[in-house]
Amino acid sequence: MDDWRDEEPGKIVHEHREGEMTRCGEMPFGPYYGSVDATPLFLVLLSETFNWTADEELVRDMLPHVYRALEWMNKYGDLDGDGFLEYQRRSPKGLINEGWKDSWDANMHRDGRVAEPPIALAEVQGYQYDAKFRMASLLRLFGDAKTADRLKKEAAELAKKFEKAYWMPEQNFYSMALDKEKKQLGVISSNAGHLLWSRIISRDRARIVSERIMERDLYSGWGVRTLANSEPVFNPLSYHRGSVWPHDNSLIAHGMALSEMRGEATRILTSLFHAALNFRDYRLPELFCGVERREHDAPVHYPVSCSPQAWASGSLFLMLTSVLGIRPTAPRKELNIINPELPSWLDFLHIRNLRIGKSRVGLDFTRRGDRTFCNVVNVEGEKMLVNVAFRH
DSSP: OBGGGTBOTTOOOOBOOOSHHHHTTSSOOTTBOOOSSHHHHHHHHHHHHHHHHOOHHHHHHHHHHHHHHHHHIIIIIOSSSSSSOOBOOOSTTSOSOOSSSOSTTSSBOTTSOBOOSSBEEHHHHHHHHHHHHHHHHHHHHTTOHHHHHHHHHHHHHHHHHHHHHHEETTTTEEOSEEOTTOOBOOOOBGGGGHHHHHTOSOHHHHHHHHHHHTSTTTBOSSSBBSBOTTSTTOOTTSSSSSOBOHHHHHHHHHHHHHTTOHHHHHHHHHHHHHHHTTSGGGOOOSOBOOOOOOTTOOOOBOTTOOSSOHHHHHHHHHHHHHHTTEEEEGGGTEEEEESOOOOTTOOEEEEEEEEETTEEEEEEEEEETTEEEEEEEEEEESOOEEEEEOOO
């Protein structure tokens, strides 16, 4: 326990900086733990890594940390015992907001009031659900059926609580967060898009969320805004209240693809591809402004956005994987390609040396009209079953 660093047992690090202010104790960032989502996302990442690599040794090395991370979510991350992960900083120099939208004014009510902590972000509950659901499968595979059963039950209970607490009937959408009084933040934001890939919500709700996200107040034409321009607190030039973040869009598009709403996912991929053509070296920045796209326009740069940045760079790879329906299960030596869809501006795509477990796969995707076809060119290394499925 270290209040200065917002550190707790089992909590995954948020960032590590070096420099004079950190070394002299003026700032707590060497390392700093003020992140409510890094811990469940660590568990999601481990599961996804295993899906791609089948690296059992890595999982065994990580198991002690898995149990500590799971304990942190239940013991420390849930501040009031209601099943939701909340955050409230303890460090006087720490971050006020500890989700990915971490600017001081990122979480606001419609009337302009800044939400007071403890705050329970909507997407973080989705991360927690996904982490527990994935760890249930992983731990069962590694012999801990008792914990697996408990986690699966906790995930199911969380989904029910979440639906009741976060759904906004009047807006037909999910609240971005609950404040310290458990009141909903009624603004329409991109946070709900992350619920699509964590799959904490039903398929029917996922379709409603996807369709709402693609309306013009959230979807700018260059991508999905962090906050709808119909909200009184919207500011397209702000950091988190109306800007467009590529990584945010990639997770939303990924969730749409998982929910078989491939057309919406492809639209987001296309808009970000067009945006990238307007930046130096065709490189997507950390964020850009949420100004509406009109004919002959270019995206408005955010002056101090980071470029390059890892999660912006990774966004196009995730979106391509999503729209092509590439879903590996390396432990079973299987690769499923479900409903691949190339965007209209891309006639073919060749992938070589795609590593899945101890195999390397070559794939050719070709579009003819509205249909995309996949040809398995080769499989090197260990044998692998490759299934190409077209579901309607």
